[in-house]
Amino acid sequence: MDPLLSNLPASAARCIAKLLRLGVLASLLGWCCMVPAHAQEAKEQTKLMLSIEAAPGVNPDTSLRPSPIKVRIYELKDASAFSEADYFSLDTSDKIALAADMLAKDEFILRPGESRSIERKSNAQTTAIGVLAGYRDLPNATWRTTYKLKEAPAASWMRMLLPANRAELLIQLQPQGIAVIEKP
Numbered sequence: 001m002d003p004l005l006s007n008l009p010a011s012a013a014r015c016i017a018k019l020l021r022l023g024v025l026a027s028l029l030g031w032c033c034m035v036p037a038h039a040q041e042a043k044e045q046t047k048l049m050l051s052i053e054a055a056p057g058v059n060p061d062t063s064l065r066p067s068p069i070k071v072r073i074y075e076l077k078d079a080s081a082f083s084e085a086d087y088f089s090l091d092t093s094d095k096i097a098l099a100a101d102m103l104a105k106d107e108f109i110l111r112p113g114e115s116r117s118i119e120r121k122s123n124a125q126t127t128a129i130g131v132l133a134g135y136r137d138l139p140n141a142t143w144r145t146t147y148k149l150k151e152a153p154a155a156s157w158m159r160m161l162l163p164a165n166r167a168e169l170l171i172q173l174q175p176q177g178i179a180v181i182e183k184p
Contacts, residue, residue, distance in 0.1 A: 046149055047165070048129075049117075050129070050171060051183075068110065070107070070108075070134035071109070071110055074103075081099065087132070091134065128146050128147060129147045129167070137176065142177030152165045
């Protein structure tokens with residue numbers, strides 16, 4: 001028993017102890033009610049492990065010689081604006097074309113046969129990965145593709161270091177198109 005309560009009659013001490021416990025419980029319940037609703041809806045980040053490989057014959061010129069290719073990898077909140085935009089809108093003004101749907105972007109140039117890896121945690125709002133490739137022969141190439149990520153579970157304090165949700169993808173830049181393959 002608490003030393004402060006030892007001088008009181010037993011029934012009064014029990015009553016005060018119950019009131020203190022009730023006050024602590026009420027404070028905890030009040031704090032829980034103050035947590036914003038959006039905090040309870042937060043999604044876990046996805047661990048992204050992307051391998052981007054340019055084929056030896058990627059992006060052939062008119063003489064069928066392979067050429068370097070510009071690649072962009074997007075984290076998208078929603079893939080519809082990306083899927084509907086034309087190549088030149090995405091290439092010159094992707095911030096306008098994608099607006100709030102673009103959460104992150106990586107851009108680089110790969111030589112034929114070269115590869116690049118990206119490993120990081122995604123934005124919690126990412127639902128899709130978009131890939132844009134600057135092929136020389138745009139009308140005859142598959143210059144854009146999207147990959148829909150699995151729905152992320154609700155965020156949990158236990159998962160900060162070990163995310164349950166991960167996406168391991170191989171992105172192949174073939175001579176005239178992009179292929180996205182999920183690794184097992």
